[in-house]
Amino acid sequence: MSETAEPGLRERKKAATRQALHEAALRLAFEHGPENVTVEAIADETGVSRRTFSNYFANKEEALFYGDLQRMRQLAGLVRARPADETPWAALSAAAEEFYRELGDLDPDWMTRNRMVRRHPSLAAAQVQTFAALEREMAAEVAARLGPATDPLGLRSQLIAGTFLSVLRISLNVWLERRPDVGYWDLAGESLAEAGRGFA
Template sequence: MSDTISSEPEPGLRERKKAATRQALHEAALRLAFEHGPENVTVEAIADEAGVSRRTFSNYFANKEEALFYGDLRRMRLLAGMIREQPAGSSPWQALTAAAEGFYRELGDLDPEWVARSRMVRRHPSLAAAQVQTFTALEREISAEVALRLGAGDPLGVRAQLIAATFLAVLRVSLNVWLEHRPDVYYWDIARDSLADAGSGFE
């Protein structure tokens, strides 16, 4: 799975350097987790692997879990950006589904390293909890986008939060099913059908 999709303007040199450092820490965390198991990885080891100080690590991530899941967070933020770009006349669920389809089709096949890491996450409850936290952060962002489309019809924001939570749950469960049972098919084929079923109550 690539991190190359972006509709954001080209960042300046300072921002590119910061992004490169953050990515280097993320990749170092992944390498060490694969080699030694995530429970045996320390922040100090990640910093050493990336060639930076412990203090530099702390400038980018609060803990090793954040470093491990930075790729997921970045990809999901790109998805949130694609949701914002959907036509104003689309219903919330239509916008979410269309954005997801464009996002996953542009990403193409999920790369083996990403798949291996996802399976690793499932074997470690502490990492699974961190993954849920990552999705929770994105749920708030997506909920805000949905709320804009619902407008005055959802004054307390309950429906927006429900739609966003359901959308992300469908993507997460579809991924789990794909990892466990259907690696022979394209992930989006499972997610698309699941989104269609779940979205029937929101149209």
């Protein structure tokens, strides 16, 4: 019985270390600016070695965007769980609504980091790479719904996934910059409905 429990404990410890490194990276970036943060500083802040850091992240950018990656994986999982008879756009939109309704009000630290990203081109590039990974995963989910007969080249799947993520990203940028008197999902949901008319 202990043999089955031990891997679970080990995985939880690894997840806790990864999360601690991510939070330390964000904290240091807020305090000193992302350009002044080093891998060594993140490791020291967390109380681990530089080598331990490298077991979890390839660089400081990965550590900074780990939270985004986790949220994206959660969103992809919600898409995967949607009923098989839903159209791709309906499944994507319903999964996004479920995700953001459960998330609730966006975390102030997360919003601050997004503003910080726009001020630092090197971090913006890293964020684009993170979103590209999600776009590939989303495109695969869409392709599974469309089937090879409908989308033999995978082009439609990539267009749908790319449009979906672009709507979420642009809605977030507008919401952060202009601070409308509506919640983020209210704005994003309306934008998704508008964009989705071409994929109905």
